[in-house]
Amino acid sequence: MSLLLPHRIPTILSFLYPPWATLLPRFTCRHESSSRRTTKKLRTKPNVSSLTASVSPDNVNDYIVFNPPSSAPSPYHTPAAFLPRDDPRRDLLSQSHLHSNPYVDLRRSLPPLARKTQKQKKYHLTPKQIEEIRELRTKDPWKWTRKRLAERFDCSQFFVGIVAEAPTERKRSEMAKLEAVKERWGWRRRNAREERGKRQELWGMDK
Structure with missing residues (x-):
């Protein structure tokens, strides 16, 4: 019989131990939750027998696992291969192309444009x-x-x-205004503008 004691007996609680406890060998307890053992368990591949336990040996490579994400049930998300032949959802799947494009009917008016059309160019100046x-x-x-x-x-x-x-005077005036505005920039905006300039240079280099 061996008595397990901590590696270092607290001096405050030393009165709780018998006088002969200091003469016994001390053993350190190593827990299983170490980084090496945890990473080793994560790298271990699962046993093949656990994956094919519910499948007969003749049909080990003759099955498909269909595991869609958790969402509201919809007949359009279930492939026809997983539906019985007399399932009514097959009729819905055959008409799914009508639901995917509601503007198949040419008599139905199209929605308004999301953005304005480009103005037509004019060549009227003499x-x-x-x-x-x-x-x-x-x-x-x-x-x-x-x-x-x-x-x-x-x-x-x-x-x-x-x-x-x-004219040159106008350009110098605008550049002076721009430099005055840049003087009020903080380091965040200044770095952002510098990064933008670098990206524009790379556009010209096609990189």
């Missing part, structure tokens, strides 16, 4: 009007911005930027 755009842009670029010129001549701002580039 060379004289283009020269007028350039003159206004050069004369007073702070008053005649791309937005105002696009509204006046009924064209896009992109087209105004192509035919009439802003």
